[in-house]
Amino acid sequence: MNLRDLARIIGVSQTTVSRALNGYPEVSAATRARIVAAAREHNYRPNTRAAGLATGRSMAIAHVFPVSLKAEMVNPIFNDFFVGAAEVYAERGYDMMLSVIDDSPGSRAVHDLGARRSADGIIFHAPRNDRAVLEQLRATGLPFVVHGRFADAAPDYHWVDMNNRRAFGQATAFLADLGHRRIALINGHASMDFARRRREGVFAALRAAGIAPDPDLVFNGEMTEFHGFEATCAALDHADPPTAIIVSSLIMAMGVRRACDARGLRLGRDLSVITHDDVMSFFRNGGDVPDFTSLRSPIRDHGRAAATLLLRVIDDPSLGPQNVMLDAVFTLGLSTGPAHPLPRKRHQG
């Protein structure tokens, strides 16, 4: 059932049907009602591709992951992000596309995204410290919103991010106030922008507290439970082990907990842990009282914010660079307490 057939059945022109269904005013109420009824009866839906070709808009948003970070796409935070974004799109009739694209220097993949015109806008995920991609994005001519930020690039593009520096600085200061002097950071890959900002936040707060940051206590790696476990073991095996650990995700924190269990350490007493918590639907940080003291930043809100911003920019391309900075909420749980130095390792003492 297409527009022509429907118009023929009703006995009016295609123009009138199109106008009636798209809410234009030049159609009498009676005609409109007749057309709407017929469209419903015949289950008519405009062909997306044809409408897109005619209007120049495809009513789809591309969510793009650089292939260099394909591993990131399996990060479950994106599910909540997607759900948040999808809610916004659904209200406005947009479809959502997922693309893993080659972002290496010689690649045309980002450019093609624009040239092929299959989406009206881009949400770019998980930027590394590589601003070349930013130029590629600009060259597409499509509006885009970056989830996260490019390091060392002027913030003259649209982005949605959390305030990593502030959140991790706050956590560090809190631990320092509790008397902790040896504070480890279990972080994502060093090439990720958020990881860099988080480390900076921790280091700055350490210095402010008169503590010299120790690079040995920073552990970079994939944001997996396994990495959380291994990094914790490594930290505890250090000659001068930490009494507190700041963790970049709840999933890694579960690995931290497992490592503590394995060594008979109790969270909040033998070892203080603060974790960033994306507040994903699939992981709850304990029940009424959170297990972990945490920096909460609901990732679904990030998805909503990014999608909302992108649609705004699509509606009004003249808009100057829009930056949305979401603050994490510091939430006290059971995993932190005053510093109790761990017994030195046996071979040390």
Add this chain to the structure above:
Amino acid sequence: MNLRDLARIIGVSQTTVSRALNGYPEVSAATRARIVAAAREHNYRPNTRAAGLATGRSMAIAHVFPVSLKAEMVNPIFNDFFVGAAEVYAERGYDMMLSVIDDSPGSRAVHDLGARRSADGIIFHAPRNDRAVLEQLRATGLPFVVHGRFADAAPDYHWVDMNNRRAFGQATAFLADLGHRRIALINGHASMDFARRRREGVFAALRAAGIAPDPDLVFNGEMTEFHGFEATCAALDHADPPTAIIVSSLIMAMGVRRACDARGLRLGRDLSVITHDDVMSFFRNGGDVPDFTSLRSPIRDHGRAAATLLLRVIDDPSLGPQNVMLDAVFTLGLSTGPAHPLPRKRHQG
């Protein structure tokens, strides 16, 4: 840069350019080389919508989640599934769309998916025991592959699923052989088809071992760490508690482990646990030796299998119903051992 401009620049007709770029044989090698070079030089990419309108194919696949199971979309297994499917699509030039659609009885959302023609095929996720949706899918006229199965419907549609009955029966038999008589099952929502099949597998194997299934030991709920934790607590509080637990996902198993830790029980000695393991990138089941005895079924393979099947069906719509049944691999870990009845609860003894 569009086809017309490009053709004008090169000095040939649009037809020739189109044919040259799409690999048709009616173009001389010399002309083709000239055209390909020019296309590359001018960064030409065909407009997806226009090509789609002309060919009737949109080169996109829709991954559909019923809104009644929006909660399911945040299940991290889908990330690995997406990545697997995306790999297949990338090879063939397909885009991937994500849709959460209203699958309630009166809704036209599934129908619209077909009528709007924005995708060439559908992968339908996480079916409930509701075959009305199956009819809606058929009515779209689009090829579709179901990830999972509809209960109580003839398998006369394309699906990809794991052999839930067999896997969970195998796990149950294994535990029974170790002397366990009280075996609990921590499962997904009862309305999910896979949950039903898994329970059937467990019950059948119990009966085969001469054990009467106890519905009290079946716990349905969301596949979250939290549900794993709570169900384990509930199971252990039972008057006649289980000595073994079969768990439907590794994430829930992490909740089981947490509950054991909280009660001072050791996995594999005080309580045997077998978990289904989707082998997601984000969770590793221990290191070289798996922590949990598990039924492994790499979800990325499911994604690849479903996408491959769908493209096959798109290429050849006359294909009869194709069913891909993936078997889980039973992997021995450290979480199982011979039955040791737990001490009865105090108020009982």
Add this chain to the structure above:
DNA sequence: CGAAGCACTCAAAGCGCTTTGAAATGTCAG
């Protein structure tokens, strides 16, 4: 009463591509 204005409707052009059917060119046997 005729011109002007209004409300409504329509035919046709165009979005950028693919594909059909025809034309131009080249090749070769007779």
Add this chain to the structure above:
DNA sequence: CTGACATTTCAAAGCGCTTTGAGTGCTTCG
């Protein structure tokens, strides 16, 4: 040299929609 045939190229139609510019039939006003 001609006709038959293969090769290469092209103009034009069409995919299903939106939108422009042009009507059509009424009402209203000078």
